[in-house]
Amino acid sequence: MDKSILSLTADLTPALGFATMIGLGLFLLVLSFAIKTALVRNTHDFIIADRKVGFGFGVGSVIAVWTWAMAVMMSSAMTFRWGLSGLFWFVVPNGFAVIAMVPFARILRRNMPQGYTISEFVQRRFRRSRVASGIVTVTMIFGILLEILINLKGTSVVISTVFSIDWKVAAVVGIACVLTYSYFGGLWTSVMTGTLNTLMVTVPAAIVVAAVYEQVPGGAAAVFAAADAADARNLSVLRPDAAAGFGVTLAFGLLAATVADQTFWQKVWAIKGREVARTFFWAGALFYPIPICLGMLGLVGIAFGLSTADIGGDLAAVGPYIVSHIGLPLFLVILYVLAILAACYSTIDGASAALSSIVAVDVVKRYWPETREGALFLVTKLSMLLGGAAATAIVLSGIDFTTLVLTTYALKTSILLPLVLAILWPRTNTVGFVGGVVLAILIGMPIYETQGELIGTLSIVAISGLTVLTAGFFGSERFDVSTLRRTADIVIDDGAGVPIAEPAE
């Protein structure tokens, strides 16, 4: 296939790009204002949606927050880089990571029905240990910042590739759009706009990918033949180099990204209790088709013999490049951009909502428990703006955020098994939990740096898990899970001094 036939679709002007970003933002702003008016009265509504998120909104919003820029653009990129093996290793652990939440979500929702954050659970689980809960709180905040900045980066990549807008300007406009609408309604806004964004990702993506194959001379058969001719391994899912290159590491990273992520735990405590397990199962299973669908754009990139230089030096740009250069009608290109923006916006607003719950419960209410509702509500909302501003500053500074990625990765991977054991195993104790995380970082990260991702990741997971198990077997402590039921809703001081809910006991 001759890549010289690829040329940028006409009329993809910067003005159209801004109109697309801001238009989507304004639409979601109107929606969020209506949501706020109907559903949000106080901090409890803002950060946990009064625990009344239903099954449909649960499924849609979990899919939305998990559909990162990574899922929509990296699925094409990994296929472009490794053929179908890249797609296989990218996709299969991705959906599984969501489904893997089912047992943990069910246990914690049942035993701690009025929880808000995973850090709050750790604090109660380990006798109010500030070290243990502090580690988890910091990990969650780092993870949220990373989610925001990666998706901001995704927004800027697609907008700069398609509309030739400066990526820094695209990042600023993107974050302004998201924070403006998510500021109003908190979790309810995030859940409803995110769910709607799931529709905006799925159906447009399906139509655009099918249209791309229509546009290729010879269609799917020609792409299939050209990809095979380029390298027969492109059509195999069994390339060992893809597994060793990123697959196994990614699988652990993705598990840590759900189990050790407040964005998901916030949903666990916001969704109606009887629907929690089913929600995560449906969300994981229904998530799969999204990256599979968009990953097919990577095969087109291979078939045309594109190089990384052709698409601007960033593998993630392969999807946007193909869609905007293959000769699709303008409205289909816009539809694709809207799908990517919907994915990025929904993940950023989900992360911002999670940050608001951490600030309210793990910072303000923990250290200043007498804070009145008005002040708490304001601080909670402002924290979303602050988180967005911090992530934007990191992106705009142009600094290599490898350090943040590595730090977050180290914390999340180190915390994975200790957290799982804290939920499942009553003998897990504070020494084991804290020791496991600290030793995994101190010993595991140097191994990661010197021996590579695969051995490093396995070492971190093994060290953290073994430390917790050793401390548990040698210790005499047995956690009484019923104490978690003493967790109460945030007391909403509405002037009459009446809490909105009492402890469950």
Place this chain on the structure above:
Amino acid sequence: MSAIFIAIVAFGLFGAAVFISGFIVAVREAVRERRDGAPEGEWVDKGRYGWSAFFAVFASAVVIALAGVNPLWIYAGPLLAIVTATGVGIAFFVGRDKGVAAPSLERP
């Protein structure tokens, strides 16, 4: 336009219609529940997802592998993406009439 493309567009419109219908129903229900103010009743979740989860993971792997066997399977991705939209739409309806009128855990 090929038949498969037309089918994907038609199926996509159907999926979007199911999704939007369910979305509207669920928004109304959320607002009504907020006005009622009643907390969720006591619940027991006995759902088992082991085999279903295995099937979902396995099916995703098989679909990707099949895209390397015959070019027609390339279209499975777009078709399944529409299944996702339709599935979420169905979830709105499935979760609708499951109210449990049991005593509350949260508020005596």
